[in-house]
Amino acid sequence: MTGINRQLGRYFIIVALLSVGFITLVANISINLFFSNYIKETRSKDDLKVVHYVEQLYSDNSGLDPQALMIIMHYAYSESVTVRFRDMQGNIIWSSGTPETMHDTTRDYEADDSSLAFQGYPLHYKDKKIATIDVGRPKSIISSLEDKQFLRTINSVFASAFLFSLVLAILYSSRISKRFLKPIYQIKENAKLIEDGKYKKLNNVETNTYELHDLSISVKELADRLDDQDTLRKRMTADIAHELRTPLSILQSHIEAFMDGVWEPDIEKLSVLHNEITRLTKLIKELSDLSVIEGDEIELNKSEINLSILLHELIDSFEPIFIGKNIHLHKKIQDDIRFFGDEEYMKRIIINIFSNACKYTNDDGDVKVTLEQLNDTLILTVEDSGIGIPKEDIRHVFERFYRSDLSRNRGTGGTGIGLTITRALVEAQNGKIRIESEVSKGTKVIIEFVHEI
Ligand SMILES: Nc1ncnc2c1ncn2[C@@H]1O[C@H](COP(=O)(O)OP(=O)(O)OP(=O)(O)O)[C@@H](O)[C@H]1O
Ligand SMILES: [Mg+2]
Incomplete structure (x- = not known):
C-alpha cells in the first residue's frame, strides 16, 4: 500500500x-x-x-x-x-x-x-x-x-515542453495534492477522534469540494449521534441504577423492620412492597420489550379493530387515575373507526400515551383525546396541558431511556422507554408519530395510520 x-x-x-x-x-x-x-x-x-x-x-x-x-x-x-x-x-x-x-x-x-x-x-x-x-x-x-x-x-x-512539464509535475504535484488532500486528512483525523471517543473535539473541515463537504458533514453528524448515544448510555446506567435502588431499598428496609419486629406486616405496608415489586417487574418487562423491538422485526397479529370502541374502553380504564389527579378529560371520538392492525400493540400505544399525559400533567389539568378519519388517514391525538417538553428535547424523546430534565427533576419515575416502544409499534404498523410541545403549556402527541380496510 x-x-x-x-x-x-x-x-x-x-x-x-x-x-x-x-x-x-x-x-x-x-x-x-x-x-x-x-x-x-x-x-x-x-x-x-x-x-x-x-x-x-x-x-x-x-x-x-x-x-x-x-x-x-x-x-x-x-x-x-x-x-x-x-x-x-x-x-x-x-x-x-x-x-x-x-x-x-x-x-x-x-x-x-x-x-x-x-x-x-x-x-x-x-x-x-x-x-x-x-x-x-x-x-x-x-x-x-x-x-x-x-x-x-x-x-x-x-x-x-516534455521536460518542462515533467519538472513542473514533480515540483507541483506534491504541493497540489497536499492542498487537495488537506480536507481528506482532516476528515481522517476526525474519524480517528471519533474512534477515540472525542466527539466534541472534531476539526472544522474547510473545503469547496461538494463531496468532501458532504462527507465532513456526515462525519460530524455521526459524531453528534454517537455523542448523544454516549450521553444516553451514561444516563441510562444512572437511571436504571436509580430505578432499581429505590424499590430495592424500600423492600429491604420494610423486610428488615418486619424481621426485627419493629413493624407488623399489615395490608398497608405489604401493599407498599407490592407496588415496588410491580415497578420492578414493569421495568424488567420494558427492558425485555425493548430488546425485542430492537432485535428482529416485530411480529404483528393483525385483525380488524374497532378503534373507536377500543379507545373508549381504554379511556374508561384510565378514568380513575385521571379523576385521582382531578384531570378533566375531553373526548372527541368519531364513531366506528376501524383499523386493520395488532390489537395488543394498539392498546400498548394508547396506554403509553395516556400514561404520559397523566404523569406529566399537573392536578386540575386537561387532557383531550381525539380520533378522526380524514380521507384515508386515521388520526389519534392526545393533548395535555402538562409540563411540556423543552424544544431541544423533543427530537430525543423517542430515543431509548431519554427523559427530559423537566420530568427527571420532578421525580415522575419512568425509564424513558415508553415512547421508544410506542414509536416502534406505530411504525411496525406503517404509522407515524410526532410530538408538538411547549414548556408549561402542554404536549400534543399525534399518531397517524393509513386506513387499510
Ligand atoms: N405528555 C408529556 N408531557 C411532557 N413530557 C413528556 C410527555 N410525554 C413524554 N414526555 C417526555 O418524554 C420522555 C420520554 O417519555 P417516555 O414515555 O419514553 O418515558 P417515561 O415516561 O419517562 O418512562 P416510561 O418508560 O415509564 O414511559 C419523558 O421522560 C418526558 O420527559
Ligand atoms: Mg412514558
Missing part, C-alpha cells in the same frame, strides 16, 4: 507526460498528413516551371547542346530536383543527376534514383511532343532542408 499523496503525484506526472507525448505525436502526424496536399500542389507548380524553362531553352537554341544541358543541370540543382529526358520509346537519354553528385555539401537527397519520385511531363517543340521530361523529387513529402528543420524545431520544442 502507498499513500494517496504519492499516488496522486504519480498520476499528475503520468497525465502531464502522456498529454505532451500525445500532442507531439498528433502534431507530427498532422504536419505530415495535412501539409502533404499543399506540398504536392506546390511541387507540380514548381515542376511546370522547370518544364517551361527547358522548353524555352529548347526553342531558343532549337535543340539542347551540351551547354544548354549544363544550364539545365545547374537549374535543376538550384531547384533541388533531378531532371531526366526520355525519348519517345521511354528510354532515358539524359539525366541531370541527383544534386548530390554535383555538390558534396548537400546531404539532402540520397544519391540514387530509388529515393526519388519522378513525375513525367511532355516536352513540346513547335506544338509537337518530342520527348518526356521527368522531374524527380525525394519520395518523402517533408524533405527539403527547411521542412525537416521545421519538424526538428517543432519536436525539440515539444521535447523541451
Whole structure:
C-alpha cells in the first residue's frame, strides 16, 4: 500500500507526460498528413516551371547542346530536383543527376534514383511532343532542408515542453495534492477522534469540494449521534441504577423492620412492597420489550379493530387515575373507526400515551383525546396541558431511556422507554408519530395510520 499523496503525484506526472507525448505525436502526424496536399500542389507548380524553362531553352537554341544541358543541370540543382529526358520509346537519354553528385555539401537527397519520385511531363517543340521530361523529387513529402528543420524545431520544442512539464509535475504535484488532500486528512483525523471517543473535539473541515463537504458533514453528524448515544448510555446506567435502588431499598428496609419486629406486616405496608415489586417487574418487562423491538422485526397479529370502541374502553380504564389527579378529560371520538392492525400493540400505544399525559400533567389539568378519519388517514391525538417538553428535547424523546430534565427533576419515575416502544409499534404498523410541545403549556402527541380496510 502507498499513500494517496504519492499516488496522486504519480498520476499528475503520468497525465502531464502522456498529454505532451500525445500532442507531439498528433502534431507530427498532422504536419505530415495535412501539409502533404499543399506540398504536392506546390511541387507540380514548381515542376511546370522547370518544364517551361527547358522548353524555352529548347526553342531558343532549337535543340539542347551540351551547354544548354549544363544550364539545365545547374537549374535543376538550384531547384533541388533531378531532371531526366526520355525519348519517345521511354528510354532515358539524359539525366541531370541527383544534386548530390554535383555538390558534396548537400546531404539532402540520397544519391540514387530509388529515393526519388519522378513525375513525367511532355516536352513540346513547335506544338509537337518530342520527348518526356521527368522531374524527380525525394519520395518523402517533408524533405527539403527547411521542412525537416521545421519538424526538428517543432519536436525539440515539444521535447523541451516534455521536460518542462515533467519538472513542473514533480515540483507541483506534491504541493497540489497536499492542498487537495488537506480536507481528506482532516476528515481522517476526525474519524480517528471519533474512534477515540472525542466527539466534541472534531476539526472544522474547510473545503469547496461538494463531496468532501458532504462527507465532513456526515462525519460530524455521526459524531453528534454517537455523542448523544454516549450521553444516553451514561444516563441510562444512572437511571436504571436509580430505578432499581429505590424499590430495592424500600423492600429491604420494610423486610428488615418486619424481621426485627419493629413493624407488623399489615395490608398497608405489604401493599407498599407490592407496588415496588410491580415497578420492578414493569421495568424488567420494558427492558425485555425493548430488546425485542430492537432485535428482529416485530411480529404483528393483525385483525380488524374497532378503534373507536377500543379507545373508549381504554379511556374508561384510565378514568380513575385521571379523576385521582382531578384531570378533566375531553373526548372527541368519531364513531366506528376501524383499523386493520395488532390489537395488543394498539392498546400498548394508547396506554403509553395516556400514561404520559397523566404523569406529566399537573392536578386540575386537561387532557383531550381525539380520533378522526380524514380521507384515508386515521388520526389519534392526545393533548395535555402538562409540563411540556423543552424544544431541544423533543427530537430525543423517542430515543431509548431519554427523559427530559423537566420530568427527571420532578421525580415522575419512568425509564424513558415508553415512547421508544410506542414509536416502534406505530411504525411496525406503517404509522407515524410526532410530538408538538411547549414548556408549561402542554404536549400534543399525534399518531397517524393509513386506513387499510
Ligand atoms: N405528555 C408529556 N408531557 C411532557 N413530557 C413528556 C410527555 N410525554 C413524554 N414526555 C417526555 O418524554 C420522555 C420520554 O417519555 P417516555 O414515555 O419514553 O418515558 P417515561 O415516561 O419517562 O418512562 P416510561 O418508560 O415509564 O414511559 C419523558 O421522560 C418526558 O420527559
Ligand atoms: Mg412514558
